[in-house]
Structures are given as structure tokens and as C-alpha cells.
Amino acid sequence: MMKSILTNLLIVAGLFTLVTQAQMKKTEVLILGTQHLHHIKGFEKPMLKNVISKLESYNFDVVCIEKMSGELLNDIVFREDRSFDGITKGSFGHKYLAVADTVQKVKKVTFLEAKRNIEVLKSGKKLSPQERKKLLFNYLAVTDVPSAALQYEYINSDKIFKTNFEKYIAGLIKEEIASNNEYYSLAGSLAKINNINKLEPIDNFQDEALLLKYYPEFMNDFKNYGGKFKNINMLPVYQKTNELTQEGIKSNDLSNLYEFLNSDEYVKQDYDAQWDVWHKTNFPSGSDRARHSLWEMRNLQITGNIMKVAARNSGKKILVIIGASHKGFLEKYLNQINDVKVLKYE
Template sequence: MGVAFRSMVLAALGSLPIPLPAGPVEEPLPLVRLQHLVPEAERTQVLVLGTFHLREVQARFQPAMVESLLQRLEAFRPDVVAVEALPGPHIHELELRSKATPIHEVLLDQFAEASLALGHEAQALLRLDMVQASRALVAQKGVPSEPAALATLTLQHLAAYEWPSALLAWSRIPEGSPARDRIPAALAAKLDAYLARVNEIQAVAIPLARKLGHARIACVDEFEAPEPLEQVMAALAVSRKEAPLLAGTAKAPVHRESQERRDAAVAAGDLLPYLRHLNSPAYAVADVDAQWAVYLRTHLKDGSDRGRLALWENRNLKIAGRIRALSALYPGKRIVVIYGAAHKPFLDAFLGLCSDLRIVQPEAVLKEAR
């Protein structure tokens, strides 16, 4: 590392003194003060699209149900699409830590089993480990047009534990192309099976990224802090008996209405009206009150209710942090984040504090065409 680069990194991390402006400070909140310096037209636009998990309606799902949604998101022209999936480096970290801590092994089994299974196959074929595959991807510029190169790119993304981007590359290889034979038949069959799953990544993010010519899909998911989560959830399981309010959460009017709207949208063959509802301010208020404000009303003696809320906020802060890091690669551009609707109000709130971001509400993008 060069001296100039080292000095720059240390300054960014706060290890070197940075000159402060002279004179009195007019605004005590640093982020608000920074926001004043960024013209609205130059901000990075972030649209968090709250969704439900499409697997809930997989037996009735048809691709046409999201076509009007895709048309509107394509018209927004995001420069990158981010999804609710663990990024490869985090999976690699869990893999390394799983040998030392049981909770990390459990998380790996529950949330990264497929990434590891497919990834290990690709690593063996390429004779690369996860780190080497990630480095190869950094050197990749743009989206290759040749099917053979797309097959290699598919394997590289798998080896780097970035399965959404792997499926994006795989989906670009035409059926019947000889390039598909570059991947062993058993692994190719698994890729086809994963690509056919009813999920918001396969049904929305991948088609959108393909339409826009993107090279990758960004994974920005995170967990609540594992060790405190173990303790808090164990305590909460016992203390729930003291809190009848918690038992009624799933039956709250907002969730009954949501299910009715979802079923109506499925029956009509178009999920767009339901997604407008999930992304409305009224739904956000009602959902936050039903799912999370309840933990501040129960007043459990052991404090596990407040602990549960703290961990939910912790998870969303970390997800917002990943999105913020992603925005460093796209200053002044547009980012679409496709995420579970319960996260949306929290992500909007945390990201809205950032110095040069502008939160775009989906209602402005998903509105009825005139």
C-alpha cells in the first residue's frame, strides 16, 4: 500500500486529524449539515420496493402478474438492483466462523446452504476458492455477449457465493446453446430449477436486471446480531405468556386486509395494485404499529420485548449500511432495493438520514399509467 493511499485510508477512518471549518457551527447535526450541501438534482436516488414473499402464492403465480410492475421499474431506469439475499463475503465469513460458534453454523445451514452447495461445485470446476473467484469478478467489465463467456461468468458468481448474479448470467444463455454444455448437466439442472422458483428475486429482480443490461444483482441482506438474538429469543419464548398482546399480532386488521388484497390481486392476474398498497404510507404506519410498537406496550419484566425490537432495528441498520455502501459505487445514480415490506419503513428512515441520498417512494413510480 502506497504512502499516499495509506494516508487517505487513515484519514477516512478518522486516524488523522481533518481540518474543520472555521467559525460557529450553525447546525449541530452533521448529516443534516451535509445534506444542505447536496443539490436535489445531484442526490443518489434510492427506491425501496416493499414486497411480500411470492412463494406464498407459488401454486397460483404466473409471470404475467408482475409484468406491469416490471414495466414501471424499468421506466425508473435504476443503475443497480439490490435484493434480500446474503452477500458472498458475508456467507464466506459465516463459513469460516461456523467451525467455532454453533449459532453461526445454524445460520449457515438455514440461510446459505444452497449458496455453499452450488458454490463448492463451481469452485471445484474452476479450481478457485471464494476469494479468488471474487477477484476474477472485479476484473470483469460489462456483460459478455458470448454464451461461452456467460457460462464462465455463471460459475464465477456461484464460486463467489453470489447466486442471484449467477442466475442472471445463466438466464442470458439461450436454450439449446452449446455453451450450456460447459457446465455439468447435474449443476445445469440445479440452476434451471433455481431459476424457475417462485421468488421475488427470480420473478422481479432478475428479469428487471436483464431488461436493463445489468452485469450483477447486489445482495444486501443481514442478520440480527446472532449471539444476542439467541438470548433474547429464548427469554421471549418464556415471557410471551405474560404478554397476550403479542399473541394477536398475526391477526391484526392490517394483516387480514393485506391477505385479502393479495388474494384479490392474484385472482385478477396483476400484483401491481397489491404492491401499491404494501408501499403506501398508511400500510407502513399500521404494520409498524402491529408488528413492532407492540413490543413497547408489553413491558415484560425481563426486557426481552425491548430486546427483540432493538435487534430488529439492529438488522435494518446493518441492511441500510450495506445499501449505503452500495451507493458509494453509484453516486448520483438510481438504486432499486427489493425487500420484504416489513423492512421498508425502517430502511427509508435510516437511509433518509444520509447526506446525499434521496428516498424515492414507490407510489411515484408504480402509479397508474395515463
């Protein structure tokens, strides 16, 4: 009898341990450093075939991209601070805000209504083309053009866009997709493979705006005292990056470039070349140290946004596709978080 009780207790304890381990499975995050692909002359999407195949093996649940959220963009607009015009009137925000404003007016939907609609629609297991079209327009209403483009690719037909306005929007999205931005050529491709309905925006581009607001003399300082940055493109780390890029264009395969951008060698050399140097330039105003501090701030904010995504996806696998210079900073912060396991691109 006693043996039977002990056996049952051991079985229960074992099951409890298994359940606890399942509940405590860490959230896994891979930071994929990338070049900004639309800047690469001659880039074509098939060059990423092997990179995508490698990433596919991870079976990611969430894909994050280097874009600001609609909430943050609108917050900056409502500040009415000209210091941030570079964001709201530049490439980081203008087209997203303009499309959102137009869609809200034509479709008669507010930002908050669109947010609620998105949560309902994207949770569906199998969306019809009509549901995907609704989701597409709601994404546009909250500035999320990349996720709208993802829905457009799922729909895979222009016939569903009936009105002149809908056809106009479909045309805009096709132009976006054709731009070869990593949002579409890389993140969107992986999202489709894993049946993901949203590309999560995790960036915060306010660092340079704040730098020029606090230190309007920065550009003059850089011109007069920034000699250490002269010929920075000739440093071995960037020469190798350029060589691997050109080799990848010729061979129609950028795999070796991505291996290098995500290596410890690149992370260290890029930090020494681009960031540690700010502590050695000795600008009279101190704007050089501020440049580094605000870069750290931006990466801390990005990490915070990644953790916001992680909070809604505990125990899942998250891919973050972002400029390679961010990789070392983000991994440094994420490695300090007990509930996160940082994955390697290997």
C-alpha cells in the first residue's frame, strides 16, 4: 500500500514538473541583422531564398520589423513640436500617416476603431479574401502599411478591389512591395510561410531628432571635429560587407552576407567603428557623447517594444529583422532578461 502511494506521488510530482517546465518555457528571440535592401543596387528577392529557407527552420510565431507604431507616430504628431518634423514629414512617418488619414476619412473609421477591428479579424484561423481586405484597410488606418501589404499578398488577386479608391490603394501597396524593402522581401515572406497575419513594429526613431533639439551645434561639431569618421567606409568590416554584398549579387545568393552581418566578428568591429568612437572625438559641446547616449536610448526603447511583443507571446519564438548595427545592443539587453533566450543565426 505504502509503495503504491509513493509511486502515485512520484507520478504526480513528475507530471507537475513537466507542466511547470512547459509553463516556464522561455520566450525565444532571434535578432537578425540586415542591410537595408532597397539601398543595394541590383538586389532582387530571389537572392534571399537560402536566407529565408534557413529562417524557416526556426518556425517563428512572430515577426517584428524596424518601423514605428501608429500610436507613437500619432503621439509625435500631437506634440506639435517642429523638432520632430524629420519623422512626421520624412520617410519614417509621412507616408504612413498620410495613408492612415485618408483611409480613416474614406472608410469612416477612427484609429481606435481600426485597432479593435484588427484584434477581432486577425485572430481568425482561416480568413476569407473579404475578411483579409477588411483587415488590410484597418491596418492602413493605423499606419501599418507593411501588415496591409502582407494581407494583399495573402489575397493574391486585384479582383476583390472594386471601387476606384480600393484600386488606388491596391496600386500603392503594389508599389510598396516592389520597393524591395526588407519589410516585404524578407519579413513578409517569412510571415506568409508561418501563416502570420501581422508584422510587429518595434522601432523608435526619435534619437536623431532629440540630438539636434538638445545640441543644434552637432552638425558643426561633426564637420569641424569628426575627423575620426573620415574614410570609415574603408575600414575592414565595411570593406568585407561590401565585398560579400557584391559577391551575393553576382551569385544570386546573399547567404554569406547575412552570415557575416550576424557574426560576433561583425558586431564587435561595427561597434568599434561606429559607436565606441563617439567617446574619443572630444566635441567641445559634448554632443558626441550625447549621440552615443541617444543611440543607446533608441535601442533600449526597441528592446522595450520587443518585450511588449513578448508579453503577448510568452514562450513563443520571435524574429526581429533590423539594421545590423542594432544587433549587438539588443542582444546585450535581452541577455539580461531571465524569461528570454536569445537565439543565434546559425
